[in-house]
């Protein structure tokens with residue numbers, strides 16, 4: 001059974017349709033890029049999975065649990081099963097790296113006495129075990145990104161969700177991070193990454209779900225960042241809209257046209 005199911009999902013804000021009639025499934029152990037231009041709906045899609053937002057219509061099921069009918073009390077538990085790397089949840093600057101990760105583990109309700117070895121272990125996964133005493137500002141951008149990944153991994157997630165994780169990283173650090181994602185995926189973790197890092201997505205050759213103005217334009221396996229497909233889909237949509245408008249005009253009385 002699919003681990004994530006989107007079934008005709010639409011998300012509207014007041015004056016904005018952020019996602020329109022999106023359907024796809026993700027199996028356990030898949031690596032999926034969500035790509036698209038700025039405003040295409042990538043973050044909205046990830047926020048819906050994290051239940052930081054609710055769908056307007058349609059249904060999302062994560063690991064067999066329907067999110068629309070999920071009891072509010074269960075939402076924290078749902079989020080704890082996800083490893084989340086989001087620009088909105090940065091590192092605490094006045095806390096050491098060790099504390100940043102320890103607090104993430106404690107927030108899950110895990111008061112294990114071996115917490116120190118756990119922190120060192122997850123930092124080790126991203127090659128930063130030696131930096132646990134450092135503060136965020138003492139690390140490079142690439143190292144900070146790896147700490148964010150390590151914090152996401154601290155909850156031992158089934159699914160890792162990363163929203164633009166390579167934004168603001170130099171090419172080498174971005175590539176290192178992608179390699180870490182690939183390694184985690186190789187070990188069986190499901191990975192969802194929203195990105196407009198065109199070259200990286202193309203090199204990785206993973207499944208790409210391409211959004212254009214909130215619509216699912218392409219869903220292709222072993223894909224490149226397909227700018228051409230995006231443009232074709234966008235043009236087609238504009239033509240469709242124009243056709244619809246002119247069809248409406250045909251039925252309007254002359255004095256209203």
Ligand SMILES: Nc1ncnc2c1ncn2[C@@H]1O[C@H](COP(=O)(O)OP(=O)(O)OP(=O)(O)O)[C@@H](O)[C@H]1O
Pocket residue numbers: 013014016017018036037038039040041042043044045196
């Ligand atoms: N809280 C909100 N209230 C109103 N509109 C919103 C909200 N969040 C997103 N939107 C709108 O929904 C659309 C999709 O936004 P979203 O942030 O999902 O795009 P994105 O593809 O992640 O963009 P970016 O790459 O710039 O982060 C945009 O038009 C945006 O303005």
